[in-house]
Amino acid sequence: MKIGIFTDSWVPNLNGVVISIINEVQSLRKRHEFVVFAPKLRQSIPFEIEGVPIYELPSVPFPPYPGYNVAFPSIGLSKILHKEKFDFIHCHSPFSLGYFATLTAKAFCDIPLLNTYHTHLVEYSAHLFGGFYADKITAILEEAVWMYIRWFYKKSDVIVTPSKTIQYDLLKHGVKPPVYSLPNMISKVFLTNTKDTKDDINLQNKIREQYGIKPSSKIIIYCGRVSYEKKLEVLLEAYKSIQDSFPDSFLLIVGDGPHLKTYQNLAVELKLKNYAFTGFISHTKLPAVYRMGNFMVTPSDTETQGLTVLEAMSQRLPVIGVSGGGVVDYIFHQKNGLLSRPGEASEFAASMKTLLEEPDTTQKYAKSAIKTANQFSSKGYTSLLEKAFRIACKLHAES
Numbered sequence: 193m194k195i196g197i198f199t200d201s202w203v204p205n206l207n208g209v210v211i212s213i214i215n216e217v218q219s220l221r222k223r224h225e226f227v228v229f230a231p232k233l234r235q236s237i238p239f240e241i242e243g244v245p246i247y248e249l250p251s252v253p254f255p256p257y258p259g260y261n262v263a264f265p266s267i268g269l270s271k272i273l274h275k276e277k278f279d280f281i282h283c284h285s286p287f288s289l290g291y292f293a294t295l296t297a298k299a300f301c302d303i304p305l306l307n308t309y310h311t312h313l314v315e316y317s318a319h320l321f322g323g324f325y326a327d328k329i330t331a332i333l334e335e336a337v338w339m340y341i342r343w344f345y346k347k348s349d350v351i352v353t354p355s356k357t358i359q360y361d362l363l364k365h366g367v368k369p370p371v372y373s374l375p376n377m378i379s380k381v382f383l384t385n386t387k388d389t390k391d392d393i394n395l396q397n398k399i400r401e402q403y404g405i406k407p408s409s410k411i412i413i414y415c416g417r418v419s420y421e422k423k424l425e426v427l428l429e430a431y432k433s434i435q436d437s438f439p440d441s442f443l444l445i446v447g448d449g450p451h452l453k454t455y456q457n458l459a460v461e462l463k464l465k466n467y468a469f470t471g472f473i474s475h476t477k478l479p480a481v482y483r484m485g486n487f488m489v490t491p492s493d494t495e496t497q498g499l500t501v502l503e504a505m506s507q508r509l510p511v512i513g514v515s516g517g518g519v520v521d522y523i524f525h526q527k528n529g530l531l532s533r534p535g536e537a538s539e540f541a542a543s544m545k546t547l548l549e550e551p552d553t554t555q556k557y558a559k560s561a562i563k564t565a566n567q568f569s570s571k572g573y574t575s576l577l578e579k580a581f582r583i584a585c586k587l588h589a590e591s
Contacts, residue, residue: 355518
């Protein structure tokens with residue numbers, strides 16, 4: 193089957209959407225043909241997947257969210273569609289290229305359309321325009337955003353979302369096409385090895401030297417985008433409250449994002465000690481970085497899945513999160529990590545304190561964490577995704 197992939201998120205941004213698309217194409221390209229449509233972004237080396245055409249379309253920056261571009265169809269796109277003759281469309285965006293994916297499937301080609309709901313728009317919209325004050329404007333935007341979600345996704349033959357929690361939320365708010373839970377897989381790099389190579393050790397030593405991390409330090413890792421919706425102010429406030437009690441702790445914030453400078457300034461205002469923002473680190477190097485840590489933390493309550501949670505677990509790290517969003521499907525309280533209420537810095541700090549004080553508890557959770565992560569291999573993911581393809585084809589034929 194020849195499948196057209198449409199996405200408004202693309203390399204060099206390596207968020208959950210981009211990683212899931214790359215994993216999908218690489219895992220299924222021996223059984224299906226893929227063609228990717230994405231915005232053209234500024235990058236030094238064009239990204240390629242062997243044997244997969246990638247059409248990068250003209251795009252313009254989206255000022256409210258630096259690093260994200262709005263793509264628009266080029267004049268020659270209709271010729272490309274005529275040439276490629278797709279059997280199926282898989283859409284990964286509800287925005288500009290998402291519109292064109294819908295037009296391609298429903299107006300131009302009359303073929304099945306599968307939509308993956310990666311981003312919980314209700315939560316992200318509030319953070320996009322509200323920053324630290326997002327919670328105060330969520331109520332204002334919520335119903336309008338749900339109206340948009342229902343309108344955009346009603347043309348789908350099937351919708352998949354990376355967690356049951358978000359699946360239930362869509363159904364509760366009246367999203368009509370069949371909605372299924374289909375967790376994204378972890379990249380193979382996280383499942384092939386959990387021991388440090390010589391290169392891994394060199395990288396770890398370089399990071400320790402660069403940021404002054406002592407060999408005896410207990411490293412707390414955050415990995416992900418540095419942006420308002422990730423609620424990093426909760427993490428920084430929680431860490432401030434425990435740093436004096438645990439002078440051997442070190443908070444390592446791994447990742448880049450549109451609000452990196454804002455959070456760096458907040459850390460200075462809070463007079464944090466023993467911390468560092470690393471900026472972007474290559475996806476292939478992240479397993480070694482995770483293995484430096486004692487546990488991972490994620491204060492975000494907006495995740496549809498939270499791939500970094502599972503990535504960390506694959507490297508034997510228990511995870512501290514909050515009881516909101518898709519992470520609750522994978523972080524099991526007092527089993528492979530700990531959960532606190534969203535936005536409650538004092539509770540988040542208490543969870544961090546527990547894992548810093550109780551190494552036996554941390555090790556017990558670590559053993560359970562890797563068992564959780566091992567469930568998200570490519571075999572299970574590709575089987576369920578192809579099942580979603582078949583259901584979409586059947587429902588389209590019957591419509």
